[in-house]
Amino acid sequence: MTMAPSSPPPPTAASSQQARPERTILRVPEHTVEVVSDSGEGAQKCAQIFGRVSAKMGNGVWTVEIIPAEIQPPARTPESASGNRIRIGTKPVTNWGDHADVVVAFNEQVLLHRHRLGALAEDAIILIEDQWATHDDPDIRKAWADAMEELGQRSYRFIHVPMEEQCLTVTDTPRRGKNMFALGLLAWIYSRDLDKIRELIAQEFRKKAQALYDSNVALLELGHRWAEEHLDFRIQVPAIEADRPRVVMNGNQALALGAIAAGMELCAMYPITPATSASHYLSDIFERFGGLVHQAEDEIAAAGVAVGASFAGKVAFAITSGPGLALKTEFIGLAVMTEIPLVVVDVQRGGPSTGLPTKVEQGDLLAALFGQPGDAPHVVLAPATMEECFLSMTTARRIAEAFRCVVIVLSDANLATGVQPFPRPEVNEQWLAQSPDLGPVREGLRPYEWDPERGLSRRVIPGQPGGMHTVTGLSHDEWSHVGYTPDVHERGCVMRSRKLAVFQQMLRPPLVHGDDAGDLLIVGWGSTLGAIEEAVDRAREEGVAVSSVHLRFLSPLEPGLKEIFRRFKKVMTVEINYSDEPNDPYITDENRRRGQLCWLLRAQTLVDIECWTRVPGEPLRPGQILQAIRGHVPQEVTR
């Protein structure tokens, strides 16, 4: 990114009181900030407020949490690094970018963690708490010196900040207050509106004591003053006045509000990272809307409660992550078999097994599609942005009801915890579920009165006079009578499968980002949308004939894919899940295990699709994808 220096601002009344450093103002279209601390020191809160105030001031924003798996890992260790990356821009920001330009670090060890991950720009400005350099403990002084030597290999610019010393002038517990001091630093550097920040602090602490608010604001102002007196640069990321009202929230909040907008009445869950924060939010507000969160005794029971409520005519969903999806498998199969509408949200994390509980992966795609024994056709869709997290709940609910089917919504840790502003949804009555008709059913109505062409049938709900029947997970006929004969079982399979084909015909082909034809087509799904499109745009600026499509529906697949693929010399998926590298030992074209979307698309289209996948436990960086694009453009055209 280019940083164009401009002239310093005229001295203000406040700044004329004492000698101030000469200031450079960097005016840039976008900038990336990281705040990292030991877990428990509040860097998350600092960064969240910084992201929100930037959104409120009209910047594009995307945030990503840097989060350890433990609540209180040992302090001053690289593993303890906790915080946030916030990328702000003049235009909408769609991903976390490549490198951080400004870092506020509460100690050198957590900084080292980010450095070793290659997260920092070559010329990053690092504001670092410097009490460790002169600490009483010689081991700490040595650790500091060693770290500084390692970090010194790069051309970072260090600014030592006596955070602890400063905070002690306001609070007795600086460890709990440094985050607001850091927020003050950033607020000054980026000229953030202090009144708006005070409002956000008030919101954060609205249920707590006034004294807490006062001390947080005092620390904020202290950091702001310190920056004003000591820093020789400021950074301007101009904002554009939005043409529509916007809201800012993370993907899990968007899912929660989306569930309410969809008219959902019950969220059944069991605690699991990174899905839980959605149900925290719902637990706080859902009852006001006439809904409720049921924390079940286990993942299986949560699915069962959702199925039971839906059977009884209420709109219910279950929310979980990969391990929980595995446990819900049998109930999902039952809902498919009984044609009970069910929405299951899977906020994906790294797997298999317990895997990477707090970190992003797109590893549940094939499990979501094919996890159930037998043939269990159902819909799988994947939102790609925070806004789509909101919208996907109404979409999922409508599909589930109209087709009497299961809909799995695949979000991920990147969407769940990332914050992005988006146009304020204009929800109207049509979004909300209609109460089901509980009137008597006509005589002779069969509980599965399948339209022979489309497999669709009308639901009959307990309470409807004359509609009594028993749904069953056993093979059954239109009367829901158990039947094991070939005609009964095969007909049931056809009817349940046909619904998906009917639904697929209602979908539109995906839009191509870039030219309609070219050398390379990137295919992605889920939270990688922004990073992929940014990489494609950068490659196109370099003259590479690359385009991308991003799939929202994975089951059934959106139509027209084969036709789109035909127009490109090569097609490659980009995914955050595991695949063998073609040149690795023992790997051949025959035994190579490919990315999950790649696997699916190859099977469905018979196109020889390539994949480029990584499982770093963090979102993909656009720069990485750009390199992959350069490396995979068909050779004969890159001469």
Place this chain on the structure above:
Amino acid sequence: MIDQACSLLSCGPDEDREWTMADYESAAARWCPGCGDHAILTAAQRLLETEQLPPEQTVFISGIGCASRFPHYMNTYGFHGIHGRALPVAIGVKLRRPDLHVFVVMGDGDCCSIGAAHWIHTLRYNPDIVALLLDNGVYGLTKNQTSPTSPKGKASNTQPRGALLPALNPLSATLGVTNASFVAQTGDWVPAHLYATLLAAYRHRGFAFVRILQRCPQYTTDLFEGAVRDPGLIELLVHPDGVAVSELERLYKNQVRHDPADLDAARRLAEPDGKIRLGVFYRNDALPVYEETRAVPTRSHAEKLALLNTELDRHAV
């Protein structure tokens, strides 16, 4: 059970209609001749007739196993689900449709083995549901495997030299769970007692857990044979707050007066000491009922939209 107002209830039951046993009968039951389940089915149908429960307002929910075929033979709404998971489905129904009369039918494998977590936690939730444990001490549908309630030494296809472990006691396990509110035991071969117990369970406000000792003519033929032939092996728990069946009093001479409010005594009586006790062990109508604790206001679409806009304001840029 307490009928509550429900937003979904757009048409009430037909007040003038009188329901008869035949109204609750569905397909002919396909259990083995001599299976205790037949008697339990009849008792349940008789209960519904007595209480005049509209079939459309009644739901029978089951898992998998011989016992779990039960809903297919009732002309009510039914849910024949997956092994061990009847209780979560029932909670889902009752939680948002408290107007429905919900019955759960489980076998001993369903309740005490694969679904044991749900058994314990449903006792804690205490929804207003009747749960019937049809306990024949064996896995029948899958052809004679050891169940948690198989007596030690009973040979099966999985433990041919005899069940390795002492049998789990569903009564003491249930009575040990916080919030258990109704625990009773009855037997399929004492129809009057069976019916009276189901009636008491239905009229209980809260989760009514009834263990029904049930004969399997295929695999545990002798399990209750002694008690069937010799009423002297049975001890009836009697009390005005329990189950009173006057016609049984001459046949079953062993009677113990037990106040179902006395939890300590209930736990002592539930311990195995060679006697088979039938009656209400414990009953407490005062415990909070889950769907009442979790009752939420009914909101119109307009109210929901207004609230949603207020919530979106909090996230406004």
